[in-house]
Amino acid sequence: MSEKILQYTPGWKSSINEFVAQAMSEGSEQTFYKNKMDLDNIQGSIWMAVIDHKVVSVSYAQESHITGTPESLRACRYHILKAHRHGRYGFKMMKKQIEWGRQQGYKHYYWTCDVKDKAKNSLYQHKRRYVFTKDDKWFDDADYVKLTLEKNMLFHDSPKSDMLQFIYSYYIDPDYVWSPSNAVITYSHDGGDIPVEKILQCEYS
Numbered sequence: 305m306s307e308k309i310l311q312y313t314p315g316w317k318s319s320i321n322e323f324v325a326q327a328m329s330e331g332s333e334q335t336f337y338k339n340k341m342d343l344d345n346i347q348g349s350i351w352m353a354v355i356d357h358k359v360v361s362v363s364y365a366q367e368s369h370i371t372g373t374p375e376s377l378r379a380c381r382y383h384i385l386k387a388h389r390h391g392r393y394g395f396k397m398m399k400k401q402i403e404w405g406r407q408q409g410y411k412h413y414y415w416t417c418d419v420k421d422k423a424k425n426s427l428y429q430h431k432r433r434y435v436f437t438k439d440d441k442w443f444d445d446a447d448y449v450k451l452t453l454e455k456n457m458l459f460h461d462s463p464k465s466d467m468l469q470f471i472y473s474y475y476i477d478p479d480y481v482w483s484p485s486n487a488v489i490t491y492s493h494d495g496g497d498i499p500v501e502k503i504l505q506c507e508y509s
Contacts, residue, residue, distance in 0.1 A: 371484035
């Protein structure tokens, strides 16, 4: 088996389109609907896990115009095909994205996660590791351990959405102060239970 982590180039367009079609059939319609990953207008970089010439996972390091901070990269549009789960591709692409961002002069990198997804958030908050596996070295990776929970804000990308998300940041430039002006709600928390309905009611009432 040949595994590679590659940055997207136009020669992979048909392969990415096939991947997106399969990902949507596996339940990721919201991740890719309405051409959310426009291959003809990439703002940042798209990364792929390729096994034997087949794209099995994708992650988009997108300039964070949504927060008004295009000097930031937001890791989004992430999916792994079901047949290739547990390949640790999120970790592997994170490494590539951060290094690429550093080379391109970006200041900050982050991803978000639904506040109700306790299992994933406990991983990202460094409170637990994978169980029943010996492949947990990634939890000690130098970049991963620097991912920090933003404790004074929550991500909310649309007033139409009832989802709030925790934000996990990696500061490529350690002197950079991230000051998002959009798609965030100021709220102090410790990464635990969040009163979603109450916060949204207060924010938009």
